[in-house]
Structures are given as structure tokens and as C-alpha cells.
Amino acid sequence: MTDLELLTYLEGFISPERKERFLEVLEKRTKYLTVGIEDVFQFHNTSAIIRSCEVFGIQEVHVIENRFGKRLDKNIAMGAQQWVDVHRYGNSMDCLERLKGNGYQIIATTPHMDSCPLDDFQVESKIALFFGTEKEGLSDDIMRAADGFLRIPMVGFTESLNVSVSAAILLQVLTEKLRKSELSWQLSEKEKLEKRLDWTKKSIKSIEEILKRYHS
Secondary structure (H helix, E strand, C coil): CCCHHHHHHHHCCCCHHHHHHHHHHHCCCECCEEEEEECCCCHHHHHHHHHHHHHCCECEEEEECCCCCCCCCHHHHCCHHHCCEEEEECCHHHHHHHHHHCCCEEEEECCCCCCEEHHHCCCCCCEEEEECECCCECCHHHHHHCCEEEECCCCCCCCCCCHHHHHHHHHHHHHHHHHHCCCCCECCHHHHHHHHHHHHHHCCCCHHHHHHHHHC
8 A cells, every 4th residue: 555654755855846747647647548569679669659658648558578678768768667657578478468367458550450440449448559560560479369450541552650650649549539438547546646656756866865764
């Protein structure tokens, strides 16, 4: 359980404006929609997707780093990794097992597989939106496990967008649909308190010394 006394104590070290900003942002945060990033090769693409997740209020991101290792460039993420919970996996099956176990439907983004156009897609349950590597797309493991397929309609000669651009478009549209729905998409009060404490700690430069004094 979140230590309310500790939170109150630590909030004395940040400005009232920052505290108010945390509360404002948390009201629009969600775990109802989450994002999976599978083996995206370019550093800047993974980082840009995480940045888009933060901008559009997605609290959790699941990064599969099976083939290419760590793919997060802090310069491009622009600090977004501080405010988003990034979970890392060595293979796709571990990620799928966790998400399905937590009640998520797996939605694969692809221009193929008789995928649903974005305008027609309705968010009706918890979904994990998966993006794959730039050239090859998502792995067979993800495609076989998918409960649905989603695409951005295009009218030009080019078949696909850059993966980070696709993510930004999809997240903007889907989070807007989610917030207009009657689904219970917001964080729980417990989750909000946990993030307030986490974000407050990250906002204090000498946090280790302050925590030591508090617990002594």
C-alpha cells in the first residue's frame, strides 16, 4: 500500500504547480489500452513510440527485445520513460502470457490479414496494441496469438507508414475513442497514488538523502 505519510512529506519538496500537474495528468492516464513493441530495430522508433504513449496517456509499454537488444534512446524519448512504466521481455511468448493473463486482447497492427480499418475499430475491452519491426512486421507468434488486426487506411502508392508514425496516429484516435466511451478506462485510486509517489520521487534531486532522513 502507498505510504500516504511519505507522499505528503515528499510533496513538500516539489512546487504546488507540479503537484497539481501530476493530479491533472493522472486523471487522463490509462492501463485499459497498452502497447507492445516487438523487435523494432531503430533506436529512435522505439523511443518515439514510448514518447507517443506518454503524450496520449498510456501508462504501460511492453518492449520485446529478442533480436536487437535494448532499443530506448533517452534523447528521443525526451524524458517520457520517467512517466511511463516500461516492461522488458527477452521473447514474445513471455510478453503475450503476461498480457493475456491480465485480461488483454491482443491487437496486431498490420496492413494485411483482413485487418479492421481504424475508423471502424471499437475499443470494447482491454487491448494490447502491438507494433513490429520496420521491414518484416510482427512475428508469427504475435500474429497467431492476435485476437484482432488493425490498420490505418491509406490511399497512396506506399503500403505502410513509419512504425512510430503509425503508433502516434493509432494512439491518438484510440485514446480519444476510449475517453468518450463509458468503459472504466481510468487508473484506480490505488494506482494513482502509486504513480504520484513514484513521480514525486523522480522529481526530487536528492531523493536518497531525503528518504534516509525520513526513515531514520
